[in-house]
């Protein structure tokens with residue numbers, strides 16, 4: 001596609017004066033013609049989105065008429081200056097993630113495109129991103145869409161009130177809730193207020209399994225509201241639902257769409273590691289909007305911002321069952337990798353395991369590496385043949401977790417894959433090789449957070465076996481003790 005200087009688009013038969021969209025200095029923004037009979041289907045498809053021509057079914061002349069009447073905006077997919085190239089869809093700026101090819105769409109021998117987001121269709125120098133800039137689609141408003149009979153703990157109530165206020169006042173807020181505090185319920189009132197105002201809300205999370213779990217829960221408490229559930233491979237793609245639940249990846253399709261974005265597990269992989277996901281979250285927000293972050297384990301940087309007053313935050317320092325968080329203890333176990341080479345477990349570790357299994361207490365043992373875990377599995381199975389191990393690429397991962405829930409296996413060995421998201425009612429947890437770099441402060445707090453979650457079994461043992469204490473271990477322990485102290489002070493725990 002090329003444009004003439006007066007912005008007439010051509011798909012072929014390019015006039016000599018025509019340009020790729022990237023080469024146009026300033027793209028005009030024609031004023032809104034209120035008398036133009038715009039296409040409501042186009043409005044539905046494009047509102048709050050950034051879409052490529054190939055994903056639109058309408059003929060180009062119809063789209064362009066909407067542009068001329070101020071209903072559709074064109075943006076450069078790629079902006080190129082002498083010093084840098086940027087992809088407007090995913091925010092990619094890295095030189096190595098751009099390539100050039102002889103492009104049939106614009107007829108240039110070298111048309112630069114973004115490799116980073118190519119799985120969503122190619123964005124190149126000749127690619128406009130289409131968005132809706134006309135009026136917002138009207139959707140039905142409900143005065144009080146929330147249908148929920150549950151009650152909040154006092155700690156949850158404080159956070160819930162602040163979430164609601166941030167939503168109404170379009171502010172940013174971090175909800176720092178300990179593992180097992182019940183953070184989803186804390187969002188209900190805020191979402192309810194947003195929907196009652198006719199706002200569009202998105203809950204985004206880096207992890208697909210969280211999307212799959214939240215979808216039915218939110219549909220149940222907002223029964224009269226259309227909820228879009230978006231993840232790689234889902235079908236809901238184009239719906240303009242008042243409430244959207246999506247992986248952070250899916251937000252790359254949105255542009256200035258939401259009045260409220262709630263980001264769950266801000267600290268989880270891949271969000272922290274992939275700048276384009278952070279870019280996607282920023283792009284998906286309207287200029288005036290609220291942003292709620294949820295986490296049990298904010299980064300050191302965020303913790304510092306909280307304590308120096310730079311970041312608006314609220315803590316939920318206690319679990320709803322009013323018992324303190326189990327505090328990890330440290331046990332030195334010598335050069336455990338050397339012991340494994342001799343087919344032995346360090347005696348502190350084997351005693352810990354024996355004590356649990358003899359008493360039929362289920363336990364989880366975390367490892368920094370798969371090969372070490374497999375080695376320990378072989379050793380342990382000589383005595384306890386029912387023990388299983390899981391890791392990220394394990395095809396039977398879900399079945400094994402289910403077997404653990406059903407108490408069909410006494411003990412599960414795992415990599416950090418189970419550090420968050422899973423709940424077993426009555427387990428003890430240990431880490432072997434807690435000194436490894438993979439066990440960051442936040443990973444260790446999450447792992448400790450697996451213990452004592454249910455009201456029926458609110459306590460349990462968490463032990464970090466190590467060959468040299470690390471800063472992360474100490475910080476994780478301190479963070480947990482601090483939350484317990486705060487909870488005690490606020491009267492949120494009884495024991």
Ligand SMILES: [Zn+2]
Nearest residue numbers: 087090114117
């Ligand atoms: Zn890109």
Ligand SMILES: [Zn+2]
Nearest residue numbers: 103106111126
């Ligand atoms: Zn091209």
